[in-house]
Amino acid sequence: MNKQNSEQLLAAQLSDLPKELTPKRDLWLGIEKGIHNKTQLEVSNKAKNQYVPLSWAASVVFAVLLTWGVISPQQADSPAELVVEMQQNFEQQKQAMLVTYGQPKLADLPESLKKQLEDLASARKSIENALLEDPANNDLLNILRWTQAQELELLTKLFSPQWQSI
Amino acid sequence: MKSSHVIDASDLFIHDQEKAWITSAQQGNQQAFHQLYLTHHKRIYALCWRMLADKDSAEDVCQEVFVQLWLNIKKFREESKFSTWLHSIATNVVLSHLRKQKNWLQRVFSIEDQTIQESTVEMEELPELDKHIMRLPERARLVFVLFAVEGYRHQEIAKMLGMAVGSSKSQYHRARELLKEWVSDE
Numbered sequence: 001m002n003k004q005n006s007e008q009l010l011a012a013q014l015s016d017l018p019k020e021l022t023p024k025r026d027l028w029l030g031i032e033k034g035i036h037n038k039t040q041l042e043v044s045n046k047a048k049n050q051y052v053p054l055s056w057a058a059s060v061v062f063a064v065l066l067t068w069g070v071i072s073p074q075q076a077d078s079p080a081e082l083v084v085e086m087q088q089n090f091e092q093q094k095q096a097m098l099v100t101y102g103q104p105k106l107a108d109l110p111e112s113l114k115k116q117l118e119d120l121a122s123a124r125k126s127i128e129n130a131l132l133e134d135p136a137n138n139d140l141l142n143i144l145r146w147t148q149a150q151e152l153e154l155l156t157k158l159f160s161p162q163w164q165s166i
Numbered sequence: 167m168k169s170s171h172v173i174d175a176s177d178l179f180i181h182d183q184e185k186a187w188i189t190s191a192q193q194g195n196q197q198a199f200h201q202l203y204l205t206h207h208k209r210i211y212a213l214c215w216r217m218l219a220d221k222d223s224a225e226d227v228c229q230e231v232f233v234q235l236w237l238n239i240k241k242f243r244e245e246s247k248f249s250t251w252l253h254s255i256a257t258n259v260v261l262s263h264l265r266k267q268k269n270w271l272q273r274v275f276s277i278e279d280q281t282i283q284e285s286t287v288e289m290e291e292l293p294e295l296d297k298h299i300m301r302l303p304e305r306a307r308l309v310f311v312l313f314a315v316e317g318y319r320h321q322e323i324a325k326m327l328g329m330a331v332g333s334s335k336s337q338y339h340r341a342r343e344l345l346k347e348w349v350s351d352e
Binding site: 005006007009010013014016017018019020021022023024025027028030031032034035038039042 | 196200203207208209211212215221224225226228229230232233236237292293294295296314315342345346347349350
């Protein structure tokens with residue numbers, strides 16, 4: 001066969017080449033599975049990326065609030081009002097933090113950790129009660145601040161890593 | 167004249183239908199995405215098999231193409247035809263699969279695969295030319311499929327395969343010469 005013929009033969013076969021070939025097995029099931037797996041992976045990565053800055057932001061807000069609380073306690077009108085304000089601020093921060101961490105159930109925590117939280121909460125309440133009797137006591141105020149900070153820090157330690165490991 | 171109008175209307179319907187599926191799939195509708203799969207998977211599979219010259223790899227890579235399509239479908243902006251855009255995704259996935267498969271010796275020393283493959287049982291069902299294409303050495307086969315079957319230009323192929331434009335042209339010439347020889351021997 002001469003060169004021109006083989007050229008024509010190739011051109012003819014090329015133009016007849018089917019555009020489609022049919023796979024022997026159904027590929028869709030594998031695609032569905034792949035989509036599911038990769039979508040899950042993307043969601044978890046997004047959650048990770050979303051909550052890491054959120055945790056940072058929460059920590060910064062917490063630090064600012066704490067500093068503000070430490071350096072300007074005299075802004076309240078009276079020592080008794082200051083104690084109430086501290087209690088309210090603390091509850092707000094705690095609730096905000098729990099919302100950030102997806103409202104975790106404290107009851108589901110292991111006993112030892114639950115006890116630590118309960119001990120801190122109980123200590124805080126005792127100090128608050130003592131402050132109701134003696135609202136101008138600066139030492140008690142400082143202990144209350146410290147206890148509140150410990151409680152918030154413990155909550156951060158308990159729930160923040162769970163988000164990051166999704 | 168009338169029949170051409172009918173064809174135009176039918177094309178228009180298919181185009182509109184596909185556009186609706188794309189929009190739905192972009193909004194996360196997996197059923198619409200399945201319709202896109204049904205419409206395009208045979209062409210994508212053909213591209214994968216021709217480029218990879220291996221049926222099992224072609225099936226796996228074809229699946230990966232559609233997974234990538236799902237993950238990236240929101241990026242489709244109708245600047246090109248959907249099928250063209252999908253084929254470019256497929257080509258990239260195939261090439262990336264081949265790069266991963268290359269052994270370190272080939273990567274380090276740029277040893278070109280000179281082997282002419284034997285046809286396998288799986289190829290029996292294929293048209294004669296396909297059987298020959300799949301016997302071509304890898305680089306020549308890739309260039310031939312991308313240029314002669316998929317319609318890419320040598321500049322684009324050179325960029326995709328990381329070779330000089332001249333190399334792409336010479337690989338294409340080499341592929342043609344081998345194919346001409348083989349089709350003449352039939």
